[in-house]
Amino acid sequence: MAQATLDMGVITTVDGTPLKTKLRQAERRNRLRSFGLVFPLLAFIMISFVFPIGDMIFRSVDNPVVAQHLPRTLAALENWDGQEIPDEEVFSVLAQEMRVAAEAREIGKVATRLNYDLPGSRSTITKTARKIRKIEEGPYKEVFIEADKDWGETETWSKLKQVGERYTISYYLAAVDLQRDATGNIISQPENRQIYVPLFLRTLWVSLLITVICLLLAYPIAYLMATLPVRYSNLLIILVLLPFWTSLLVRTTSWIVLLQTEGVLNDILVWIGVISDEGRIQMIYNMTGTIVAMVHILLPFMVLPLFSVMKTISPSYMRAAKSLGATPSRAFWTVYFPNTVPGIGAGSLLVFILAIGYYITPALVGGRTGQLISNFIAFHMQSSLNWGLAAALGGLLLAGVLALYWLYNRVVGIDSMKFG
Amino acid sequence: MRRFLKSSVYATVGLAALGLAGVSQAADSLTVVSWGGAYTNSQINAYHKPYEAKTGVKINSEDYNGGLAQIRAQVEANNVTWDLVDLELSDVIRGCDEGLLEPIDHGILPAGDDGTAATDDFLEGTLYECGIGQIIWSTVFAYDASKFTGDKPSAIGDLFDTAKFPGKRGLRKTPRVNIEWALMVDGVAGEDVYETLSSDEGVDRAFSVLDRIKDDVLWWEAGAQPPQMLADGEVSMTSAYNGRLFNAIFKEGKPFEIVWDGQVWDLDLWGIVKGTPNLEQALDFVKFSTDTQRLADQTKWISYGPVRQSSLPLVAEEMQPHMPNYPENFKTALQNDFEWWADHQDEMNERFAAWLAQ
Numbered sequence: 001m002a003q004a005t006l007d008m009g010v011i012t013t014v015d016g017t018p019l020k021t022k023l024r025q026a027e028r029r030n031r032l033r034s035f036g037l038v039f040p041l042l043a044f045i046m047i048s049f050v051f052p053i054g055d056m057i058f059r060s061v062d063n064p065v066v067a068q069h070l071p072r073t074l075a076a077l078e079n080w081d082g083q084e085i086p087d088e089e090v091f092s093v094l095a096q097e098m099r100v101a102a103e104a105r106e107i108g109k110v111a112t113r114l115n116y117d118l119p120g121s122r123s124t125i126t127k128t129a130r131k132i133r134k135i136e137e138g139p140y141k142e143v144f145i146e147a148d149k150d151w152g153e154t155e156t157w158s159k160l161k162q163v164g165e166r167y168t169i170s171y172y173l174a175a176v177d178l179q180r181d182a183t184g185n186i187i188s189q190p191e192n193r194q195i196y197v198p199l200f201l202r203t204l205w206v207s208l209l210i211t212v213i214c215l216l217l218a219y220p221i222a223y224l225m226a227t228l229p230v231r232y233s234n235l236l237i238i239l240v241l242l243p244f245w246t247s248l249l250v251r252t253t254s255w256i257v258l259l260q261t262e263g264v265l266n267d268i269l270v271w272i273g274v275i276s277d278e279g280r281i282q283m284i285y286n287m288t289g290t291i292v293a294m295v296h297i298l299l300p301f302m303v304l305p306l307f308s309v310m311k312t313i314s315p316s317y318m319r320a321a322k323s324l325g326a327t328p329s330r331a332f333w334t335v336y337f338p339n340t341v342p343g344i345g346a347g348s349l350l351v352f353i354l355a356i357g358y359y360i361t362p363a364l365v366g367g368r369t370g371q372l373i374s375n376f377i378a379f380h381m382q383s384s385l386n387w388g389l390a391a392a393l394g395g396l397l398l399a400g401v402l403a404l405y406w407l408y409n410r411v412v413g414i415d416s417m418k419f420g
Numbered sequence: 421m422r423r424f425l426k427s428s429v430y431a432t433v434g435l436a437a438l439g440l441a442g443v444s445q446a447a448d449s450l451t452v453v454s455w456g457g458a459y460t461n462s463q464i465n466a467y468h469k470p471y472e473a474k475t476g477v478k479i480n481s482e483d484y485n486g487g488l489a490q491i492r493a494q495v496e497a498n499n500v501t502w503d504l505v506d507l508e509l510s511d512v513i514r515g516c517d518e519g520l521l522e523p524i525d526h527g528i529l530p531a532g533d534d535g536t537a538a539t540d541d542f543l544e545g546t547l548y549e550c551g552i553g554q555i556i557w558s559t560v561f562a563y564d565a566s567k568f569t570g571d572k573p574s575a576i577g578d579l580f581d582t583a584k585f586p587g588k589r590g591l592r593k594t595p596r597v598n599i600e601w602a603l604m605v606d607g608v609a610g611e612d613v614y615e616t617l618s619s620d621e622g623v624d625r626a627f628s629v630l631d632r633i634k635d636d637v638l639w640w641e642a643g644a645q646p647p648q649m650l651a652d653g654e655v656s657m658t659s660a661y662n663g664r665l666f667n668a669i670f671k672e673g674k675p676f677e678i679v680w681d682g683q684v685w686d687l688d689l690w691g692i693v694k695g696t697p698n699l700e701q702a703l704d705f706v707k708f709s710t711d712t713q714r715l716a717d718q719t720k721w722i723s724y725g726p727v728r729q730s731s732l733p734l735v736a737e738e739m740q741p742h743m744p745n746y747p748e749n750f751k752t753a754l755q756n757d758f759e760w761w762a763d764h765q766d767e768m769n770e771r772f773a774a775w776l777a778q
Binding site: 105108109112115121126194202260371386 | 488516517588638652762763764771773777
């Protein structure tokens with residue numbers, strides 16, 4: 001310990017440097033050392049988390065394709081009033097740009113982009129582009145309308161103008177079942193194409209249900225794990241951890257084996273005569289399947305935080321409550337339960353957030369009615385290639401989770417959460 | 421702290437660049453991607469093994485479930501690891517339009533065994549700017565013969581008639597083929613199907629027919645699923661790819677019967693991923709695998725029709741009745757209209773998804 005002297009008004013160490021400076025030096029060294037330790041994690045998070053999410057959010061508004069390939073057409077359409085189809089001048093500019101894009105093999109991207117907002121317009125573009133490549137010069141108006149009569153509709157042109165915006169909100173509109181009409185007003189999608197809002201609601205509802213079921217199942221297990229003698233509680237912990245360590249796919253497919261109509265459970269029910277052979281119950285490939293399998297998979301995420309919190313509650317609290325005359329149920333609700341709230345908060349938040357983005361299990365056992373929003377994000381990533389819409393759906397999901405986190409923090413306080 | 425952030429950004433970018441540079445390409449191997457299962461197996465036996473024996477090039481076979489997603493990701497990231505992909509026609513057209521596939525000069529294709537120039541030897545509509553046809557496959561439906569003792573299903577209408585033929589149905593989880601079938605069941609002639617579907621009323625009509633069996637359908641996604649569902653007794657009838665059914669019936673001895681009425685046929689083609697470092701090798705493999713003998717050979721392992729006229733006589737006689745383009749099977753066949761689907765798939769997929777969720 002450095003000896004401090006007080007005689008000069010400034011506290012110094014034995015070698016004469018002010019204590020403050022010395023302290024700062026020591027702290028800086030410590031900070032650098034700790035940063036060195038944290039750096040690999042920071043780099044990892046930047047690469048695997050911050051960049052991809054930033055990129056995703058950017059993609060959900062980024063709309064470069066049409067603006068990049070048809071800039072002069074869009075400029076020519078700038079002052080177009082939308083009342084009648086544009087004149088020859090615009091057609092000829094579009095023809096030139098389409099020819100260039102077709103030769104560069106980029107016209108398909110323009111066609112795909114327009115098709116998102118105007119179904120059926122993909123072939124309008126590709127057919128016309130093929131035709132334009134064959135002819136040398138105009139007049140183009142007739143050629144266009146002959147190639148596809150949609151060029152004679154003002155809707156085609158106003159949609160073309162809309163998808164030419166460099167940044168767009170149309171993916172977000174589509175993600176909440178809205179669209180823009182020809183004049184730019186926001187209107188809802190036709191009823192038979194409204195899927196995402198119901199799906200978001202369904203995802204929220206299912207995640208909430210799964211969280212509640214997990215809590216009801218996990219609470220007694222965690223209580224037993226925390227209170228039984230070590231001999232038994234160790235066995236229980238292993239029973240909880242073993243499935244936790246087993247591959248997700250294995251657990252999901254075992255549920256298929258158990259629950260399918262020709263599966264183990266139905267066979268047993270038929271065998272003991274509860275149901276007839278024709279009356280086998282559909283327990284999988286629907287919402288029931290999704291819920292059962294997801295509860296099983298997410299249960300450890302509820303049990304473990306609860307267990308670690310319950311472990312810290314001294315048994316003497318309950319004894320004290322009882323010795324003061326509380327009934328067992330009163331002692332539980334007024335003494336034990338409030339102490340476990342941080343664990344409930346942690347477990348519920350964990351399970352809910354995992355459930356809301358769950359993808360593989362609903363895809364395998366969800367069938368027709370058990371699909372969640374993440375399955376549609378995957379669909380747009382893998383099949384329809386509408387990455388903008390996938391990004392917008394993902395962005396909304398992320399916003400939802402952040403909002404919930406904020407709400408949780410306001411209501412319960414994130415500081416009170418305990419994982420162990 | 422600001423400087424910390426900045427330098428950590430540089431460091432991460434550097435790390436990422438290192439990671440990309442670390443991916444190297446071996447010049448003496450080729451990555452060929454196809455649909456897995458019995459189908460990939462037929463290609464390994466008919467194309468890959470003889471090609472490896474002939475050239476010494478090692479072929480890595482990978483599986484995928486169709487679509488352009490991975491190809492697009494590889495091309496956009498400038499990190500192409502697939503060389504050659506077995507694609508459906510609509511994906512070839514779209515991939516070509518979007519610059520994801522290399523154009524292939526039809527002049528390089530070998531003439532048929534009988535000397536016919538390749539462009540004449542390939543059946544009409546099987547050669548495209550970025551895709552070389554290999555096989556004709558079709559979506560048909562099949563039933564478990566042991567489950568139906570009296571009347572047997574024989575027409576496409578029976579798939580949609582759960583009163584006459586009770587039991588669950590398996591259908592592919594896509595509007596494709598299903599809405600075509602629905603209209604055919606409702607009495608629309610094959611040649612009018614896509615025209616009818618081009619109007620809103622036509623689509624409404626198709627979905628209202630699908631409504632009839634909606635509650636009895638189990639939806640499958642991978643080609644290997646439907647024969648399994650049929651074998652497990654989960655469904656009594658299911659749509660499936662004809663080659664997979666052939667495999668289940670003749671290689672695994674399952675008591676299934678194929679109904680060819682109303683089959684919807686399509687092509688599988690080779691497409692070369694844009695920017696592959698092994699372009700020459702890939703072209704060479706395309707030439708090799710689509711010659712007369714090789715296309716005929718693959719029919720030994722699976723019942724998909726070769727697209728070369730000159731291959732047809734070489735197909736073993738006992739295999740011929742199992743080909744989609746066998747005259748007896750082909751009477752009421754409908755060709756999948758790739759252009760209609762390219763235009764309407766986004767709209768139909770959304771509508772189908774909304775319909776499923778209702």
